Amino acid sequence: MQSSQLREGNFVEYEPVIGLEVHAQLETQSKIFCGCSTAFGEEPNTQTCPVCTGQPGSLPVVNRKAVEFAIKLGLATSCRIAPYSLFARKNYFYPDLPKGYQISMYEYPMAVDGFIEIMVEGKKKRIQLIRIHMEEDAGKLKHGETPETESFSYVDFNRTGVPLVEIVSGPDIRSPEEAGDYLRKLRSILQYLEICTGDMEKGTFRCDANVSVRPKGQSVFGTRTELKNMNSFRHVERALEYEIRRQIALLEDGGEVVQETRLWDVNQGITISMRGKEEAHDYRYFPDPDLVPLRIDGKWIEEIRKSLPELPEEKKERFIRQYKIPEYDAEILTSTKAMANYFEESVNFFPEPKTISNWIMGELLRELKRDEREIDQCPVTPKHLAEMLSMIKEGTISGKIAKDVFEEMYRSGGYAKDIVKEKGWVQILDEGEIKKAIEKAMEANPKQVEDYRKGKEKIFGFFVGEVMKQTKGKANPKLVNELLKKKLKEEK
Numbered sequence: 001m002q003s004s005q006l007r008e009g010n011f012v013e014y015e016p017v018i019g020l021e022v023h024a025q026l027e028t029q030s031k032i033f034c035g036c037s038t039a040f041g042e043e044p045n046t047q048t049c050p051v052c053t054g055q056p057g058s059l060p061v062v063n064r065k066a067v068e069f070a071i072k073l074g075l076a077t078s079c080r081i082a083p084y085s086l087f088a089r090k091n092y093f094y095p096d097l098p099k100g101y102q103i104s105m106y107e108y109p110m111a112v113d114g115f116i117e118i119m120v121e122g123k124k125k126r127i128q129l130i131r132i133h134m135e136e137d138a139g140k141l142k143h144g145e146t147p148e149t150e151s152f153s154y155v156d157f158n159r160t161g162v163p164l165v166e167i168v169s170g171p172d173i174r175s176p177e178e179a180g181d182y183l184r185k186l187r188s189i190l191q192y193l194e195i196c197t198g199d200m201e202k203g204t205f206r207c208d209a210n211v212s213v214r215p216k217g218q219s220v221f222g223t224r225t226e227l228k229n230m231n232s233f234r235h236v237e238r239a240l241e242y243e244i245r246r247q248i249a250l251l252e253d254g255g256e257v258v259q260e261t262r263l264w265d266v267n268q269g270i271t272i273s274m275r276g277k278e279e280a281h282d283y284r285y286f287p288d289p290d291l292v293p294l295r296i297d298g299k300w301i302e303e304i305r306k307s308l309p310e311l312p313e314e315k316k317e318r319f320i321r322q323y324k325i326p327e328y329d330a331e332i333l334t335s336t337k338a339m340a341n342y343f344e345e346s347v348n349f350f351p352e353p354k355t356i357s358n359w360i361m362g363e364l365l366r367e368l369k370r371d372e373r374e375i376d377q378c379p380v381t382p383k384h385l386a387e388m389l390s391m392i393k394e395g396t397i398s399g400k401i402a403k404d405v406f407e408e409m410y411r412s413g414g415y416a417k418d419i420v421k422e423k424g425w426v427q428i429l430d431e432g433e434i435k436k437a438i439e440k441a442m443e444a445n446p447k448q449v450e451d452y453r454k455g456k457e458k459i460f461g462f463f464v465g466e467v468m469k470q471t472k473g474k475a476n477p478k479l480v481n482e483l484l485k486k487k488l489k490e491e492k
């Protein structure tokens with residue numbers, strides 16, 4: 001996004017600089033430093049123990065599975081896995097943090113120097129990943145919601161100690177749209193790896209954004225603000241758009257951007273100052289004396305590398321090669337594992353990849369979007385879709401009617417064959433029947449017939465339309481064209 005304004009004859013064009021910090025919850029069975037369950041939605045404070053509630057004398061032990069998941073993500077994003085990493089205490093007070101510090105990583109993160117690729121104006125753009133580190137989640141505060149409890153606040157420690165990875169991007173993102181694409185790509189990698197559900201509404205995938213603006217061409221960064229409290233992709237994009245406009249307006253008024261943390265207020269659609277931005281030294285980080293440093297064995301890294309599934313980028317390249325579909329299609333079809341699977345299964349049943357791709361990207365995604373459903377909740381299975389496409393190919397139904405058939409399949413979950421039979425949507429291939437419809441259309445429009453015969457051939461389409469009307473859209477278009485041409489010319 002850019003903004004510009006004429007000032008004293010100078011044209012100032014601003015460019016936003018955005019970096020994102022994502023917290024992703026790792027889908028392990030137990031917490032990061034104790035054996036408590038990570039199951040979501042249980043009774044408050046039923047999944048706690050002396051370790052995750054910070055009792056004196058309790059000792060944390062790191063969860064091997066969580067480390068493995070973090071390494072997986074590091075490898076999948078082309079990071080270097082650090083042979084040595086260290087847990088550190090990040091000290092601060094908040095009622096949802098029973099220990100008075102959060103165990104995180106500071107000087108020695110797990111993985112560094114990777115990247116994620118997004119498409120910008122049809123070209124690949126690399127967004128650098130500065131670091132990926134592990135840390136524990138805090139608890140959850142609940143402020144009294146009923147009249148009797150409104151003056152109380154409650155704390156639930158079930159979430160305390162749930163494993164997270166924090167993924168910090170470089171300041172490489174130049175628009176809210178790029179930020180959205182980056183987040184979608186990152187989430188898709190996490191989901192392909194099956195290490196995080198990526199659900200922003202449930203908070204298993206959270207994003208904070210650092211954003212500043214600067215006159216285009218200037219290499220020094222402007223003062224940045226940090227945005228919090230955005231719990232959907234849409235909110236991230238909207239909050240960034242707002243904040244960029246706010247900063248530009250400030251600068252153009254001769255003001256200054258203050259470094260601070262701002263909250264996105266979704267109801268008002270604005271960002272609100274929350275607190276001055278804290279610096280790292282405010283947290284008094286130091287190595288956690290209760291946890292030994294992590295030494296990651298090279299052999300283990302190689303084992304994990306071998307176990308990685310096909311990732312979105314590789315799958316996309318393979319789809320282009322194997323199915324000969326355009327890059328645009330492949331990008332969309334591989335954006336989730338479920339959609340890629342849907343596509344490949346459908347192609348198995350009906351080996352015309354481009355036709356399948358068109359139906360998925362067109363009718364199918366339109367219906368899903370309207371119902372806010374994911375593709376794995378789609379009532380039309382790949383087999384059902386393939387059956388319907390075969391009916392078009394065999395000429396049983398027309399491509400036009402197929403759209404209605406699809407909608408009906410989606411709504412009722414029924415089979416194409418049954419729907420077509422029940423609704424009487426079978427395509428008319430009988431020449432006699434089509435000829436009858438043509439005759440009727442011609443009798444009803446003698447003037448147009450005369451015009452056509454005098455050479456006004458452009459009105460041919462009009463007759464096609466009339467015949468289709470007569471047959472309720474069921475006549476085979478190819479036959480209609482052939483027979484109509486003959487008929488209009490022969491009877492002189």
Ligand SMILES: [Zn+2]
Nearest residue numbers: 034036049052
């Ligand atoms: Zn515990």
